[in-house]
Amino acid sequence: xxxxxxxxxxxxxxxxxxxxxxxxxxxxxxxxxxxxxxxxxxxxxxxxxxxxxxxxxxxxxxxxxxxxxxxxxxxxxxxxxxxxxxxxxxxxxxxxxxxxxxxxxxxxxxxxxxxxxxxxxxxxxxxxxxxxxxxxxxxxxxxxxxxxxxxxxxxxxxxxxxxxxxxxxxxxxxxxxxxxxxxxxxxxxxxxxxxxxxxxxxxxxxxxxxxxxxxxxxxxxxxxxxxxxxxxxxxxxxxxxxxxxxxxxxxxxxxxxxxxxxxxxxxxxxxxxxxxxxxxxxxxxxxxxxxxxxxxxxxxxxxxxxxxxxxxxxxxxxxxxxxxxxxxxxxxxxxxxxxxxxxxxxxxxxxxxxxxxxxxxxxxxxxxxxxxxxxxxxxxxxxxxxxxxxxxxxxxxxxxxxxxxxxxxxxxxxxxxxxxxxxxxxxxxxxxxxxxxxxxxxxxxxxxxxxxxxxxxxxxxxxxxxxxxxxxxxx
Amino acid sequence: xxxxxxxxxxxxxxxxxxxxxxxxxxxxxxxxxxxxxxxxxxxxxxxxxxxxxxxxxxxxxxxxxxxxxxxxxxxxxxxxxxxxxxxxxxxxxxxxxxxxxxxxxxxxxxxxxxxxxxxxxxxxxxxxxxxxxxxxxxxxxxxxxxxxxxxxxxxxxxxxxxxxxxxxxxxxxxxxxxxxxxxxxxxxxxxxxxxxxxxxxxxxxxxxxxxxxxxxxxxxxxxxxxxxxxxxxxxxxxxxxxxxxxxxxxxxxxxxxxxxxxxxxxxxxxxxxxxxxxxxxxxxxxxxxxxxxxxxxxxxxxxxxxxxxxxxxxxxxxxxxxxxxxxxxxxxxxxxxxxxxxxxxxxxxxxxxxxxxxxxxxxxxxxxxxxxxxxxxxxxxxxxxxxxxxxxxxxxxxxxxxxxxxxxxxxxxxxxxx
Numbered sequence: 056x057x058x059x060x061x062x063x064x065x066x067x068x069x070x071x072x073x074x075x076x077x078x079x080x081x082x083x084x085x086x087x088x089x090x091x092x093x094x095x096x097x098x099x100x101x102x103x104x105x106x107x108x109x110x111x112x113x114x115x116x117x118x119x120x121x122x123x124x125x126x127x128x129x130x131x132x133x134x135x136x137x138x139x140x141x142x143x144x145x146x147x148x149x150x151x152x153x154x155x156x157x158x159x160x161x162x163x164x165x166x167x168x169x170x171x172x173x174x175x176x177x178x179x180x181x182x183x184x185x186x187x188x189x190x191x192x193x194x195x196x197x198x199x200x201x202x203x204x205x206x207x208x209x210x211x212x213x214x215x216x217x218x219x220x221x222x223x224x225x226x227x228x229x230x231x232x233x234x235x236x237x238x239x240x241x242x243x244x245x246x247x248x249x250x251x252x253x254x255x256x257x258x259x260x261x262x263x264x265x266x267x268x269x270x271x272x273x274x275x276x277x278x279x280x281x282x283x284x285x286x287x288x289x290x291x292x293x294x295x296x297x298x299x300x301x302x303x304x305x306x307x308x309x310x311x312x313x314x315x316x317x318x319x320x321x322x323x324x325x326x327x328x329x330x331x332x333x334x335x336x337x338x339x340x341x342x343x344x345x346x347x348x349x350x351x352x353x354x355x356x357x358x359x360x361x362x363x364x365x366x367x368x369x370x371x372x373x374x375x376x377x378x379x380x381x382x383x384x385x386x387x388x389x390x391x392x393x394x395x396x397x398x399x400x401x402x403x404x405x406x407x408x409x410x411x412x413x414x415x416x417x418x419x420x421x422x423x424x425x426x427x428x429x430x431x432x433x434x435x436x437x438x439x440x441x442x443x444x445x446x447x448x449x450x451x452x453x454x455x456x457x458x459x460x461x462x463x464x465x466x467x468x469x470x471x472x473x474x475x476x477x478x479x480x481x482x483x484x485x486x487x488x489x490x491x492x493x494x495x496x497x498x499x500x501x502x503x504x505x506x507x508x509x510x511x512x513x514x515x516x517x518x519x520x521x522x523x524x525x526x527x528x529x530x
Numbered sequence: 531x532x533x534x535x536x537x538x539x540x541x542x543x544x545x546x547x548x549x550x551x552x553x554x555x556x557x558x559x560x561x562x563x564x565x566x567x568x569x570x571x572x573x574x575x576x577x578x579x580x581x582x583x584x585x586x587x588x589x590x591x592x593x594x595x596x597x598x599x600x601x602x603x604x605x606x607x608x609x610x611x612x613x614x615x616x617x618x619x620x621x622x623x624x625x626x627x628x629x630x631x632x633x634x635x636x637x638x639x640x641x642x643x644x645x646x647x648x649x650x651x652x653x654x655x656x657x658x659x660x661x662x663x664x665x666x667x668x669x670x671x672x673x674x675x676x677x678x679x680x681x682x683x684x685x686x687x688x689x690x691x692x693x694x695x696x697x698x699x700x701x702x703x704x705x706x707x708x709x710x711x712x713x714x715x716x717x718x719x720x721x722x723x724x725x726x727x728x729x730x731x732x733x734x735x736x737x738x739x740x741x742x743x744x745x746x747x748x749x750x751x752x753x754x755x756x757x758x759x760x761x762x763x764x765x766x767x768x769x770x771x772x773x774x775x776x777x778x779x780x781x782x783x784x785x786x787x788x789x790x791x792x793x794x795x796x797x798x799x800x801x802x803x804x805x806x807x808x809x810x811x812x813x814x815x816x817x818x819x820x821x822x823x824x825x826x827x828x829x830x831x832x833x834x835x836x837x838x839x840x841x842x843x844x845x846x847x848x849x850x851x852x853x854x855x856x857x858x859x860x861x862x863x864x865x866x867x868x869x870x871x872x873x874x875x876x877x878x879x880x881x882x883x884x885x886x887x888x889x890x891x892x893x894x895x896x897x898x899x900x901x902x903x904x905x906x907x908x909x910x911x912x913x914x915x916x917x918x919x920x921x922x923x924x925x926x927x928x929x930x931x932x933x934x935x936x937x938x939x940x941x942x943x944x945x946x947x948x
Contacts, residue, residue: 154743154843155866177744199689210687212696213664222925229921234898235661235865236650236839238916239926239944240705244663244696248689268746292605294628294717334748336791337784393685395606425687426606465687473690480690485679489692491932495925507691 057114061096061138064106069144071095080121080139085129085472092119092139099144101219101227101257108255109225111138111501119503120255122163122194125186127389128470130198130250134505140255142193149258153178156263157216157233162193162256169261178263181208184466185374193256199248201466203299203373206424207332208264210466212247217260220246220253223502233260245492250468251503253496267298267332271342272360272369275327275349276320280304280407280419282353283325284399287423289348290329291396295341300424301328301373306383307420307431311372314379319372323355327423328373376420377431383418384433390449392456393465396426405455406430413444427465428456454479469507477509535583535907542587543570549595551670551678551709558707559676561589566936569674571703573614573645576637576828580649581702581915581943583907588938593644596709599623601684608667608684610712613644629715632659634824644708650700653824654781657864658750659716662699668712669695673705674934684712697929703940705933722750722783724811724819725796728772729804732853735776736846738803739863742780745799747792751781752864753823756849758873759858763826767818771809776849778805778863779819826860827903832871834882834905838889840898842866848892855885866898879909886913894918916944 058072071077072094081089093116098104111118117137124131133139145161148169152158153176160169166187169180183202184190190200196218201210208214217231231243246253277283283302290300303311304325312319319326327349331341346357360366380387394402403419406428410417421429430452434445453463453476463476477486490508497503548554561567568588572578593614600610604627611620618638624630634653635641641651647669652661668682671694681694698708729735735754742749755763760773782792789812797808811819827835840848845863852859852870861868870889872882890900899917902910920926927945931937 152841152843154740155841199693201687205687209660209664210689212693213660228925232897234839234841234896236837236867236901237920238899238901239920239922240701240929241663241696241699242922242925242929244699245693248693265748288605291607296717334746334784334788334791337788340785340787393687395603395608395685397603397605422687426685427687460683461685462683462688462690464690465685466689468689469691477691480683481680482678484677485681485691488673488677488679488694488933492692492694492697492929495928495932 057110057116057138058094060110061094061107064103064110065096065098069097069099080124080133080141083124083129083131084127085132085470088129088132088471090133090136092133093136095139095141097141097144101221104140104221104255104257105225105227107138107140108221108223112225112499115501117501117504120193120197120251122191122197123165123189125190126194126198126470127391127467128464128472130468130470130506132471134471142255143191145257146191148172152233153263155233157260158263159233159258159260160192162191162196162259164192166190166192166195173263177266179266180261181214181264182211185377192259192261196247196256196259197249197251198466198468201422201425201427203301203422206300206422207296207298212244214262214264215243215247215259216262218243218246218256219258220256222254223497223499231260248468250470250507252493252506254502269335269338270298270330270332270366271338272328272330272366273342273345274358274360274369275329275354276323276356276358277325277327277354279324280403281400283327284403284423286327286349286352286354287399288397289352290345291424293344293348295345297329297345297424298332299328299330300422302326302419302421302423303328303373303376304419306416306418307376310379310382310418311376313382314375315368315372317368317372328369373420380418380431380433384416384435386434386436388432388434388445388449390428390430390432390452391464391467392428392430392453392461394426394428394456394459394461396424398459398461399423399426402428402455402459406452409448409451413448415441415444415448417448422465425465426461471506474507474509477507536578539584539587540570540578540590543590545590545592547592547595551596551672554591554707554709555672555676555678557591557676558672558674561938562675562936566938568941569707569938570940571644571648571707573642573648574616574637574640576641577645577649579904582910582946585942591707593642593707593709600710604629607715608686608712609715610668610684610710611643612710613642613647613708615643617641617643617646624715625718628718630718631665631713632716633662633665634820636825636828643711647699647708647711648701648703654751654753654820654862656862657752658748658783663696665714666695666699666711667714669698669708670710671698671706671708674936674939678709679706682712686714702944704930704944705939707939719783720785721789721812722781722816723789723793723813724816725780725782725793726771726809726811727778727780727800727805728807729776729778730806732776732846732850734804735778738778738800738805739843739846741799741803745796747782747795747799749780749796749864750783751779752862753779754846754849754861754863755779756853756859758856759826759860762858763822767815767822769811769815769819771811772807775806779823823860827869830871831874832858833874834872835903836870836886836889837901837903838868838870838893838898840866840868840893840896844896848889848896851892852889890917911946
């Protein structure tokens with residue numbers, strides 16, 4: 056009955072309900088908990104989304120929006136089954152206006168396709184998550200995605216000025232717009248990062264940024280992780296905001312070198328990938344100050360990427376580092392914690408200590424300039440005893456992040472994975488306020504049930520005990 | 531017309547300046563449970579005239595005593611302070627570390643950070659650096675029922691929980707009383723400089739803006755002034771520049787080398803756009819230009835001030851039409867924001883209303899809206915002070931009820947009493 060009525064909305068080729076076809080949609084990059092939806096629909100217009108949402112209300116079934124499914128915290132896990140609204144066929148670029156610095160796009164547009172479309176105009180869309188070749192702008196809005204260049208340019212919310220949203224009751228609302236200072240509360244800013252719990256986004260207005268006219272990309276080589284983190288602290292402390300400041304430790308460098316043959320030194324304890332951008336007249340000066348600061352903090356070498364090809368290869372190594380990890384271990388689990396950047400040496404020491412105590416190898420590749428760590432715990436998922444130690448080590452690292460004044464997620468989101476940490480991060484009163492805010496948008500709780508807040512929703516939840524950590528990850 | 535005026539309501543209200551957050555929590559909790567009287571949160575009292583007039587006396591809650599610096603780890607480039615801190619004091623603190631919040635705040639010596647958040651204050655640098663939503667990374671506040679809540683944190687990147695910080699910015703004290711704020715900071719650049727260009731016509735000024743779409747430089751402020759506003763500013767700071775026609779003022783910042791290079795490139799790029807004069811205003815004089823432009827919206831005796839938003843490319847056309855009526859106009863023209871003061875020599879209600887309706891209509895045609903920042907209280911009931919209701923209006927009303935179910939926080943200031 057549900058399927059038949061959905062068919063009248065999206066047509067025969069707009070839905071999947073065969074159990075074997077649904078398997079793809081049972082999880083995102085977080086593979087510990089799985090649940091297949093009853094049906095996946097692929098709307099091609101806002102009107103179809105409205106009809107689908109209204110039908111779900113009429114038949115009292117939960118529904119959940121989904122982009123490319125590259126999220127890492129179970130944000131698009133269809134708890135309670137129901138209808139999954141896959142937005143991948145709504146992928147048009149509706150308007151580009153360079154003079155007024157915005158573009159209006161549909162949510163299923165792949166992040167990098169917007170950048171490619173803008174090539175040659177002198178403008179780009181700044182947020183560049185490592186999964187940008189696959190992830191969608193709508194998904195970026197849901198999770199408030201970051202990426203290596205957020206250090207200088209900010210995360211998704213800093214570049215989204217408007218959104219058309221189908222609310223959980225099926226009404227269409229325009230939040231923000233193509234102009235600034237829209238009167239009233241900043242519901243656009245609130246909507247970004249709401250992980251699909253406020254409704255289905257059907258159009259996004261993004262701010263376009265000017266391309267930098269020059270780059271200098273450097274590789275700082277250090278004997279120890281401690282020296283590298285001290286250099287980061289010195290650079291930020293000196294009042295320099297590089298466009299990106301990323302760290303890879305020895306374990307990751309080894310894997311990346313084997314995969315991409317960049318010429319990384321295999322005996323280095325850590326390397327920093329540092330990029331400055333801006334006016335041609337300024338970048339050399341900034342680059343040489345950074346070089347000095349690295350040397351003062353024990354860098355044994357600072358290499359400059361001499362050609363655009365070398366620069367792109369360096370970035371490829373960084374962005375595809377996760378793909379190279381398969382060389383180190385059969386399974387791995389990536390964590391996403393944040394600490395104040397001056398606490399990086401402390402958290403890195405702690406990670407080492409946890410690694411030794413639990414006998415779990417941990418390698419690191421992360422957004423150092425933001426204090427956003429991604430420890431990667433290596434293991435073999437066939438070894439259940441080892442799996443238990445990986446989970447314990449992960450939790451200890453995240454708890455240490457809280458203790459150091461940080462957060463348990465810098466860019467991956469809460470989803471279902473980190474719900475249990477919400478009570479450690481926020482007071483009961485705060486969670487109550489968040490609950491009330493969600494109720495304003497989503498009073499029935501039918502849209503993306505059981506996400507983000509520990510007290511979540513009304514639908515029957517079959518909670519699956521965590522038995523093994525996630526395998527895939529990217530950032 | 532008889533109606534209680536905001537000033538008299540404030541005067542008739544009791545005043546309460548809590549020394550601790552706990553004291554304020556207790557007060558708001560009891561107020562919501564028992565007397566349910568209106569609460570008017572105030573900081574530097576620079577924006578009391580915003581919005582619909584207050585109706586009933588209640589309690590003026592001042593954050594004056596909540597002004598501690600909680601934590602300033604300068605090497606992390608973040609700062610956590612209580613909301614009652616004066617902006618002047620905060621800026622001095624940050625300047626000692628050569629850091630800043632790159633947002634221009636009018637009436638620095640009076641304004642408090644909490645008030646700045648509540649009103650979403652900003653100025654010329656918004657073109658290059660954005661607004662408060664790009665710098666506030668943590669907020670503590672107390673809702674209308676006396677619940678203290680926290681959003682965000684003290685780290686620059688954080689996606690745990692809903693971003694309630696965004697909701698607090700520009701909420702005019704209608705959702706919660708802000709008690710503490712964490713900001714992300716920026717380094718102070720070595721120098722800044724203004725380039726002051728006069729254009730014979732608005733159309734030529736618009737062509738210059740079109741040319742700047744792909745400029746090789748990166749201006750941090752882009753301001754347009756009509757002759758009336760230019761005269762006012764130039765008189766105030768004793769500048770020797772022409773003011774008889776539309777003005778485009780561009781600011782650049784950076785190292786000495788960067789500003790020199792940008793200044794010369796800008797002049798090159800603009801050399802064929804018909805400017806009748808171009809002046810560099812560096813250093814000390816440049817500083818006074820920043821202050822005068824930032825204070826422009828608030829330093830006025832004029833009867834009515836509005837703020838229109840629209841697509842930036844339509845702002846010059848909007849200004850040309852508004853200019854003809856004798857209004858004084860400043861635009862953050864790279865952001866599509868136009869601020870105007872009505873002159874006091876044609877203050878009749880009918881005359882003003884006709885002009886307001888026409889300007890408001892024009893802003894809406896260009897995808898924007900039209901907000902009245904200040905005008906005589908007796909006009910307010912008949913005006914849409916916050917513009918035509920936006921599509922999210924019903925959600926906003928529900929949001930107000932979620933934070934303040936008893937309707938005690940700045941009642942009817944944002945949503946007029948039916």
